[in-house]
Amino acid sequence: MAIDTSNLPDSLKFIYSHLDVRTDFAGYSGVVITDVDEVDQIRYIVRKIRSNNDEKISLLPIILHTSLKTLPSSLENMVDLLISDLVSQGMQVADVVAGIQTAIQRMAPIQKATRYEDHVLTRALRFVYTRNRKTLNPAINDDGPVGYVHSFLTQFMDREYSLDQYDMLKLALREGLFTSEFVDVIYLCNKCHSGALMYREACPNCQSTHLVHEDIIHHFPCAYVGPQQDFVIAGQEQDLICPKCDKRLKHIGVDYDKPSSIFTCQKCDQRSQHPVVVAKCCTCLHDNPVEHLIKREVFKYHITAKAVHNAVQGTIFSMDNYINIPGTLPKDVFQVLIRQEVERMKVAKIESHMAAIELVNLVDLFNRIGPDAQTTLLTELINVIREGLKSVDIISIENSSIILLGLLERKHDEAINIISNLIVELKRLVRDNYKGFEVQINFNLNKLATHRDAAEQYRSLLEEKTKA
C-alpha cells in the first residue's frame, strides 16, 4: 500500500512486517511501524530494535501507526508515539522524532559496562532520558507471566519477563538513581517465576487437593466428639443420633455444638484441620506451598538528578561492595591490609606483590548467561584462585571483570608463576563450562613499594593497562 509521507521527516524507516527488522537501520532518525496489526508481531519488532547492541538503533524513536484501538500497556510504554493517521499526525511524528534525536545528541557516548546489570540499567536510563520521562510506571503484564513489567528496563533485557528486573531496580534504588512509590506486591512461582497462579487448599501430607470437609460435633451430655458422619445412622439420615449414648441431637448450642471441622484427604486418608494452601503455577504446573512463593514489591519510580547525570555522561554507577563472594575481601578491607603489608615490609625486609587480573571479555558472557549464573561463575572463578594461593594471600573483586590479589611474602618469579598458573586454570574453567567461549585474560603485577603510599599503589595498579 502506498503511504503518503509528505508530512513526515525524510529519514524515517518504515517497517511493514516482522521480516523488515532484518534490514539495516543505520542512518535513519526514527522507525514507523505500519500495517502490522498483530500485537505479537509489533512486540517482536519493537524488542528487536530496542535490544540492538548499537545504541544508535536501540534508541531510535518508534512510531506505531495502527488501527488497533488498544495496546497492552507494557507495549505502549516501549513505543514513542501511537498514531492512527500518518498524514494528519505527520507534524506530531516530526516533533517526537526531533525531540528524541536532540536528546540523543546531548548525550556522551555510552561507556563500556563490565556487568550485565550495569549494561542494561545504563541503557534504560538513557532511554528514559531521551524520552524525557520523569515517572516510570510498572505495567500490568497482560501477556507475560510476572504480573507487572517495567518495560523501560525489560526492553533491553534478554528475557522480558525475567524476575531479574526487580533485582536490578532494587540495585538502582540503592544507588540513588530512582526514588520509589509503592504500587503493589506480587507473588511468583519459585520454579519458573510466573505470576499466573491458582490457589487451592491441599493435604499437608500428599498435596492432593481432593479433600472432603466435615463438621466435628460435640454432644454435651456424654462428651462424645466426632465427625458429623458418626451421628448419621442409616435409615435415619434426617436426624443426628449420638453414637455413644444413642440420644437424638436436638438443639445446637443447647445439647450439642460444632466446635471445629476436619478434612480427610481422599488420596492418602490423612486427616487434618489445617490444609496447606498451595499455588499451582499455570505456566510450569509446579505446586508451590504459599510460603515458598517469591514475593516482590512493585513500585513506580521517579528518576533522580544522579540518574539524569549518569544517562547524559553514559557512565555506569558504582557497584562497590555489591559483589559478595566467599573468600574475597571488600575493597576497603583489601586496601587496609595492603597498607599494613607495606608497613610490615618496612621493618621485615620482605617482598610482596599486588596483582590485577582482568577477564576482558567476560561481560559478553555475563550478558549471555544472566545475573544468577554470573554470580555462580564468579564464585567458581574465585574458588579456583583461592586454591592456587596460600591462605595468607588476599583476594578482592574490583568489578566483575577485575580481580585483585595480594601475594604476600612472594618473590617476583614466584608471583609470576602463580599468576600464570591461575590464568591457565581460569581459562580452563570457563572453557569447560561454556563451550565455545574463550575468555581473554590480562594481568598487571606490581611489587609493593615501601616508599609509596599504599592507596596510590592501588590506584596505579588499576590505572596501568593490564598485559595480555
Added chain:
Amino acid sequence: MIEEFFAYWQAKGFLVFLRVFWFFIFFEFTRYILIDYIVIIYYTIKRKLNQRNWDLARNALWVEKPLVSVIVPGRNEGDNLFTLVRSLSEQTYNNLEIIVVDDGSDDQTPLIGRSLMKSGMITLFLRNEDRGGKASAANLAWRFAKGKYIVHLDADCSFHFNAIESALIPFYMDERIGGVGGSLEVRNGLKNLCTILQRIEYLKTISLGRIVTSTLGIYGIISGAFGVFRADVLQKVKGWDIGPGLDSDLTTKIRKAGYKVHFEPDAIGLTNVPQTFSKLANQRLRWNKSVIRFRLRKHGGLFVANEHFSFANMFASAESIVFGVIFNILWYINIFDQMIHYPRELLFIFPMSILLYMIGNFIRFFVVLALSHEDFQERLKLLPFLPLMVFYNGFYMRVVRTIAHMSELFFWTSYKDSWNPRKTSVHARKMNI
C-alpha cells in the same frame, strides 16, 4: 520435759495408749504401714519370680510391635508441648502416633501445635475453637486414633525413655488387663516447700500406694496424666465421660466391663505440681469431690449385690471411700473423743500424736527408699522434710478433703467447677453423672 512426757505415757500403760490412739493404731497403722509392708514384700517377691514372664511379654510386644496412639488433650498447654514431644521421640517404643487436641486455648497453643504437626513431630493436631472440656478433647483425639493401644497423657508431663514400653508390657502378660497406669513423679519437686511436700506425697501415695492397691487387685485410678488403654476396651466403655475425676470414672468403667487394671511402677512420667498451697488446694478440692460424685453417686451400684457384682470392684471403689471419706470422719471422731475424754491430757496427747505420725511417715518412706534405684540419693535428701508431712497430710490435706467431701455431698459443687464448661456441666447435673 521429754522425760516427763515419756514417764506420763509409761504410767498410763498400753491400754490407755490404745484407748487414746485407737484411730492411729487400728486404722492408720494397720492400713498404711502393716498392710503396705506385707503387700510390698509380697509384690517384690512376685515381681522377681515373674521376671521371665516379663521378658517373654516384652518379646511378644516387640514381635507384634502394634501402633500405639498417644493422645494429649489439653488447654493452653502450648509451652509444654515441645518438652512432651521430645520425651516421646526418645521412647524405646517408637511405633507411635501422637495426637494433640487443643481444647479452645487462648494462648499460642494453636500456633505451636500446628508447627509441630508441620514439622512431623506430632501426627495430628486438632483444635476445637470452643472449649468442650477435658473429656470431649480426649474423646476427639481417641476418635481419630488408629492404634491398638491408646496412651492418654497430660501435656505438662514428660516421660522416662522406657515409660511407654514398660506400660505396654503388662498387656502381654495378662490379656484380661484393659488399662495400665503409669507412675508419676514430681518434676518441679525442689522448687519450694509446697512442691517438696507433694514430691514426698507422690512417692508415698501414688508410687507406693498404687503398687499396694494394684497388687491387691483394687487399683482404682489410672491417672489421666499417664494411662494406657486397650483401644477395643475403650470402645466398649465408650471413652471418657464428663469430669472432673474422669480418670477414676474411666477406670471404674473398665473394671465394671470385666477387665483388670494394673499399675506399672517402671513406667515413669514426670509432672509439674502446683507451686502454691492455694493452687494445690483447688486441685485437691477437685480430686476429692470426684470421690463423692463418681464413686458414691455414679458408680454406687458397685455396692449392690446384683448379677454384675464383683468383690474386687466393690473394694476398689470402697478403698477410696473408706480411706478417703470414712477415715477422715473417724479422724475427727478420734480428735473429739480425745478432747472430750482427755481434756487435761491434751498437752501429752498432741505431741504423742505428732510423734506417731512422724514415725509412721519414716517407716513408709523407708519402703520408698528400698524400692529406689538410681534415685536413691536424690530421695534421701527428702528425709529432713518428712516431719512436715504430719502437718501436710494430717491437717492441711485433711481439711481440704473434708471441705471437698462436704461441699460435694450437700451442694453438688463439682458441677459448678469452671474446670468444665457450663454447657456440659448443666447436662451432667441433669443426669446426675
